[in-house]
Amino acid sequence: xxxxxxxxxxxxxxxxxxxxxxxxxxxxxxxxxxxxxxxxxxxxxxxxxxxxxxxxxxxxxxxxxxxxxxxxxxxxxxxxxxxxxxxxxxxxxxxxxxxxxxxxxxxxxxxxxxxxxxxxxxxxxxxxxxxxxxxxxxxxxxxxxxxxxxxxxxxxxxxxxxxxxxxxxxxxxxxxxxxxxxxxxxxxxxxxxxxxxxxxxxxxxxxxxxxxxxxxxxxxxxxxxxxxxxxxxxxxxxxxxxxxxxxxxxxxxxxxxxxxxxxxxxxxxxxxxxxxxxxxxxxxxxxxxxxxxxxxxxxxxxxxxxxxxxxxxxxxxxxxxxxxxxxxxxxxxxxxxxxxxxxxxxxxxxxxxxxxxxxxxxxxxxxxxxxxxxxxxxxxxxxxxxxxxxxx
Amino acid sequence: xxxxxxxxxxxxxxxxxxxxxxxxxxxxxxxxxxxxxxxxxxxxxxxxxxxxxxxxxxxxxxxxxxxxxxxxxxxxxxxxxxxxxxxxxxxxxxxxxxxxxxxxxxxxxxxxxxxxxxxxxxxxxxxxxxxxxxxxxxxxxxxxxxxxxxxxxxxxxxxxxxxxxxxxxxxxxxxxxxxxxxxxxxxxxxxxxxxxxxxxxxxxxxxxxxxxxxxxxxxxxxxxxxxxxxxxxxxxxxxxxxxxxxxxxxxxxxxxxxxxxxxxxxxxxxxxxxxxxxxxxxxxxxxxxxxxxxxxxxxxx
Numbered sequence: 001x002x003x004x005x006x007x008x009x010x011x012x013x014x015x016x017x018x019x020x021x022x023x024x025x026x027x028x029x030x031x032x033x034x035x036x037x038x039x040x041x042x043x044x045x046x047x048x049x050x051x052x053x054x055x056x057x058x059x060x061x062x063x064x065x066x067x068x069x070x071x072x073x074x075x076x077x078x079x080x081x082x083x084x085x086x087x088x089x090x091x092x093x094x095x096x097x098x099x100x101x102x103x104x105x106x107x108x109x110x111x112x113x114x115x116x117x118x119x120x121x122x123x124x125x126x127x128x129x130x131x132x133x134x135x136x137x138x139x140x141x142x143x144x145x146x147x148x149x150x151x152x153x154x155x156x157x158x159x160x161x162x163x164x165x166x167x168x169x170x171x172x173x174x175x176x177x178x179x180x181x182x183x184x185x186x187x188x189x190x191x192x193x194x195x196x197x198x199x200x201x202x203x204x205x206x207x208x209x210x211x212x213x214x215x216x217x218x219x220x221x222x223x224x225x226x227x228x229x230x231x232x233x234x235x236x237x238x239x240x241x242x243x244x245x246x247x248x249x250x251x252x253x254x255x256x257x258x259x260x261x262x263x264x265x266x267x268x269x270x271x272x273x274x275x276x277x278x279x280x281x282x283x284x285x286x287x288x289x290x291x292x293x294x295x296x297x298x299x300x301x302x303x304x305x306x307x308x309x310x311x312x313x314x315x316x317x318x319x320x321x322x323x324x325x326x327x328x329x330x331x332x333x334x335x336x337x338x339x340x341x342x343x344x345x346x347x348x349x350x351x352x353x354x355x356x357x358x359x360x361x362x363x364x365x366x367x368x369x370x371x372x373x374x375x376x377x378x379x380x381x382x383x384x385x386x387x388x389x390x391x392x
Numbered sequence: 393x394x395x396x397x398x399x400x401x402x403x404x405x406x407x408x409x410x411x412x413x414x415x416x417x418x419x420x421x422x423x424x425x426x427x428x429x430x431x432x433x434x435x436x437x438x439x440x441x442x443x444x445x446x447x448x449x450x451x452x453x454x455x456x457x458x459x460x461x462x463x464x465x466x467x468x469x470x471x472x473x474x475x476x477x478x479x480x481x482x483x484x485x486x487x488x489x490x491x492x493x494x495x496x497x498x499x500x501x502x503x504x505x506x507x508x509x510x511x512x513x514x515x516x517x518x519x520x521x522x523x524x525x526x527x528x529x530x531x532x533x534x535x536x537x538x539x540x541x542x543x544x545x546x547x548x549x550x551x552x553x554x555x556x557x558x559x560x561x562x563x564x565x566x567x568x569x570x571x572x573x574x575x576x577x578x579x580x581x582x583x584x585x586x587x588x589x590x591x592x593x594x595x596x597x598x599x600x601x602x603x604x605x606x607x608x609x610x611x612x613x614x615x616x617x618x619x620x621x622x623x624x625x626x627x628x629x630x631x632x633x634x635x636x637x638x639x640x641x642x643x644x645x646x647x648x649x650x651x652x653x654x655x656x657x658x659x660x661x662x663x664x665x666x667x668x669x670x671x672x673x674x675x676x677x678x679x680x681x682x683x684x685x686x687x688x689x690x691x692x693x
Binding site: 089095142146148149150152153154156157158160161163164167168176288289292295296299344345346349350352353355356357358359360361363364367 | 421427475478479490491493494495497498499500501502503504505506508509513621624625627628660661662663664666667670671673674677678
């Protein structure tokens with residue numbers, strides 16, 4: 001967090017400014033840091049969080065449109081994975097092209113526990129998260145010893161090795177053609193697959209929407225709490241200045257392994273939800289392109305911010321669905337099976353083009369992402385208000 | 393025995409191509425200090441441009457290659473000048489040193505989408521001068537294509553070696569890599585150095601892509617950019633620092649991949665041969681993170 005904004009939108013003073021020697025300024029600065037480290041930075045963000053909770057239950061219960069429901073659930077599922085990658089890249093400063101591998105680990109754990117063994121919702125959800133986290137913690141020590149190119153290539157290798165293993169483990173994964181897997185959504189007496197409120201019974205799509213976004217809420221809460229805690233602050237400190245952090249007593253190795261483990265756990269959770277949504281899983285889904293789409297999400301949303309990955313995931317994951325739905329209105333688009341000559345974008349290519357351009361243009365023009373743009377706009381509005389004699 | 397020799401020749405041919413692609417990555421790292429994946433697009437776009445120049449416009453094979461190399465080199469130099477360099481200078485926020493890599497991944501994705509949009513998803517074949525002819529040496533039949541690939545690659549690699557080790561621009565390149573400030577103070581123009589590096593990367597990438605596409609039963613396909621990723625283990629094995637390392641890493645992986653394709657039992661499953669390099673590389677990184685030839689670590693992404 002390089003620049004933090006106080007609730008009034010005023011940039012917090014830089015930590016090493018000369019004013020900091022003034023005891024009054026110092027206590028004010030400490031108060032600002034306390035504020036920064038609070039779970040909810042102001043009453044407004046607490047209210048926003050509550051509104052968010054109400055919305056994730058109210059929205060799916062007020063519509064039966066399958067397109068909106070699938071749009072929402074997909075956004076939520078990818079948001080969980082993006083929150084994980086954001087912790088690794090934004091907070092820990094490590095890069096991973098292997099995020100899809102952890103998603104695959106979670107997905108196949110969910111298949112084994114939820115579909116083949118037939119265990120209930122909490123069990124397969126937690127199992128996928130735990131196995132994802134364990135694999136993350138196992139990979140972490142090797143990945144964090146490496147930097148730059150080496151780290152990229154190691155994590156890229158995970159995808160290829162993972163695809164090889166999953167493709168050849170035929171009895172379990174169904175080989176390259178994949179396998180269908182039904183996951184039970186019953187949570188104690190409440191079955192999310194057929195939710196009953198009063199006289200109305202809701203469908204699977206609505207239950208999945210609620211489940212996915214509850215997972216988003218829990219992931220946000222967990223990551224935010226981790227960052228506030230001592231190990232979490234160690235993760236940030238190690239990113240900013242590894243040697244200084246270690247001298248100050250922050251364990252560099254353990255914090256990086258922690259980051260990999262949490263990131264892997266959230267990816268695993270996303271994988272389990274993905275299986276629940278598609279009722280089908282194939283090794284080919286978890287390819288480099290999936291890893292890249294997670295990267296696009298966090299860059300578009302805003303690396304290192306709380307809400308950035310959620311915003312990015314919702315926007316970016318909606319692109320393929322939107323294109324499919326509105327294909328007839330998009331110029332130059334042609335069917336996936338059209339092999340005739342001449343220039344024309346197939347649906348799959350349109351997605352690639354959109355993802356690639358978003359990634360390139362955001363890095364080039366606004367690498368801090370939409371969360372930063374939004375905060376700056378809000379800050380500007382806030383400043384305009386404080387020009388009148390206000391509460392401050 | 394004859395199978396072994398046959399596999400060895402095609403393994404060396406594959407290895408030379410992997411070495412060329414690895415070299416195109418290495419030379420840009422050397423000159424700019426930053427790992428960039430954009431060269432992967434040269435392999436793909438280059439091969440398609442060669443196809444277009446040769447088959448659609450009817451140019452001779454060699455001229456088609458020159459056109460494709462020139463186009464890729466210009467593209468690389470322009471992007472370096474107007475996109476990547478600004479990113480280094482601004483040191484962009486939270487993603488910092490990863491900015492260039494992420495932008496390059498974006499461009500690689502765009503190039504793949506455009507290639508399919510322009511030339512379609514089907515395999516196209518280049519009229520390469522080698523065709524399917526084979527040369528018989530005893531009981532071993534070697535395709536002319538493999539011989540051409542090995543000879544052209546070795547000539548190119550030797551030329552690059554001389555360029556880096558013996559010429560003024562090569563010295564300037566190495567000076568910039570080891571200390572950009574001091575090199576500048578000596579009057580070395582970093583723009584010239586990185587432009588030459590991008591041009592070299594274009595030559596290596598386009599030729600590697602084109603020669604990949606002349607493989608027997610192969611052709612120009614939209615998945616050619618996977619070749620660029622396949623060359624990354626070679627880069628790591630070689631230690632990412634030296635040309636000799638790239639060649640050794642490339643040939644080692646080429647042989648390994650071809651032998652596993654030829655000898656691995658069916659029980660090892662589909663895709664074993666293409667996964668072997670990655671498994672070997674992961675094991676190597678776990679045991680010896682600096683690569684077989686132990687060059688210094690590249691600190692910046």
